[in-house]
Amino acid sequence: MRFATWNVNSLKARMPRVEAxxxxxxxxVVCLQETKLADATFPALAFQALGxxxxxxxxxxxxxxxxxxxxxxxxxVNGFADGGPPDVDSRIITATCxxxxxxxxxxxxxxxxxxxxxxxxLAWFGRLRGHLAATSQPGDQVVVCGDFNVAPEDRDxxxxxxxxxxxxxxxxxxxxLAEVEDWGLVDLFRRQWGDQDRLxxxxxxxxxxxHQGRGMRIDLVLGSAPVVDRLQxxxxxxxxxxxxxxxxxxxxxxxxxxxx
DNA sequence: ATGGTAGAGCATCTA
Numbered sequence: 001m002r003f004a005t006w007n008v009n010s011l012k013a014r015m016p017r018v019e020a021x022x023x024x025x026x027x028x029v030v031c032l033q034e035t036k037l038a039d040a041t042f043p044a045l046a047f048q049a050l051g052x053x054x055x056x057x058x059x060x061x062x063x064x065x066x067x068x069x070x071x072x073x074x075x076x077v078n079g080f081a082d083g084g085p086p087d088v089d090s091r092i093i094t095a096t097c098x099x100x101x102x103x104x105x106x107x108x109x110x111x112x113x114x115x116x117x118x119x120x121x122l123a124w125f126g127r128l129r130g131h132l133a134a135t136s137q138p139g140d141q142v143v144v145c146g147d148f149n150v151a152p153e154d155r156d157x158x159x160x161x162x163x164x165x166x167x168x169x170x171x172x173x174x175x176x177l178a179e180v181e182d183w184g185l186v187d188l189f190r191r192q193w194g195d196q197d198r199l200x201x202x203x204x205x206x207x208x209x210x211h212q213g214r215g216m217r218i219d220l221v222l223g224s225a226p227v228v229d230r231l232q233x234x235x236x237x238x239x240x241x242x243x244x245x246x247x248x249x250x251x252x253x254x255x256x257x258x259x260x
Numbered sequence: 261a262t263g264g265t266a267g268a269g270c271a272t273c274t275a
Contacts (some may be wrong), residue, residue: 009275010267034275036268061268062275109275149275204275206264248266248275 001071001098001258003029005145005221006240006251007106007202011035011064014247015043021240022050025253028070029097031104033147035064042066057093064090065106065146071098082130092128094135099260100227101136105146110167118167121149125176129183138184141260142224147202147249149218150177152187155197156217168218185222188254192234201236202249210241221252230256 004027008014011032022030030052035042038060047054051070057078058064067073077094079087094103105128110121128144136142150173154160163169181187193199200215209215221234233255241250 013267034267062273111274204264205266208264245266 001029001100001256002027002253003031003097003100003102003143003145003256004237004251004253005031005033005104005219007033007147007219007247007249009034009036009247009249011037011043011066012041013245015046017240017245017247019046019050021237021251022052022068025237025251027253029100029102030068031102031145032066032068033064033104033106034062035066036061037064055093055095057090059090062089063106065093065104067093067095067097067102067104069095069097073097077135080127080131081135082127083134084127084130087124087127091124092131094131100141100143100256103131103144103146105144105148107147107149109149110173113165113167113170121167122172122176125180129180132180132183132185136224138224139226140224141226142185143221143227144180144185145219145221145252147218148177148220150174151216151218152177152190152220155195156200158198158200158214158216168216181222184224186225186228188221188223188228188231188234189217189236189252191228191231199236200250201252203241205248219249219252221254226260227256230260232257
């Protein structure tokens with residue numbers, strides 16, 4: 001199975017790139033974030049024409065997450081299934097595709113340390129762990145992937161000094177991410193690439209950051225132990241960040257061995 | 261130079 005995750009930063013603006021990329025990469029399952037669409041305007045028919053079933057949890061204008069699949073989409077959950085109140089934003093959708101329980105997540109940005117949105121971000125991670133505990137077990141085939149808006153280690157940003165006092169690198173954010181991982185998930189990209197640094201998934205549009213190598217590794221694929229056992233390859237598709245009208249995020253592409 | 265660009269949607273907000 002080949003699957004991928006991609007923050008497209010508006011599916012409406014990115015649809016030509018996404019369609020060409022699907023044909024080029026040929027993933028079986030795709031988790032998308034920041035569609036910025038309402039469910040009524042999600043292009044399910046266009047994806048169907050490319051062979052993908054799809055589910056979308058959107059609100060329009062901001063946020064919005066989706067899953068595309070050529071391997072079936074069952075037991076779909078919009079938002080958290082942790083017994084708590086509905087999330088104020090559309091930031092997580094969960095479905096079983098090809099025997100793997102996928103969650104496509106768009107973790108809140110946080111905006112600034114101490115901001116209300118920063119507290120929302122930390123609480124959101126707690127709800128994510130509760131959602132996992134309520135809907136699956138660590139011994140299941142589980143993948144949680146998307147834009148986590150946290151760089152797990154200092155090596156995951158282009159210059160840690162440039163982020164002093166900023167979000168995405170603070171200990172509370174990293175601890176909140178670690179508590180999700182402690183449920184029973186492994187960072188598949190880090191597993192693949194060991195201690196290599198300067199490997200990023202996001203580059204700000206401004207100031208030529210992409211071409212200057214000023215990036216951040218904030219998009220992650222987390223897999224349970226049974227998924228780790230099937231891991232063959234995990235890579236950032238930097239080509240998708242080049243050329244005409246790119247997203248500011250590049251996709252992560254993962255190959256799993258058959259079975260599981 | 262506390263900068264820069266892109267996408268939402270039409271004045272700013274978000275990232």
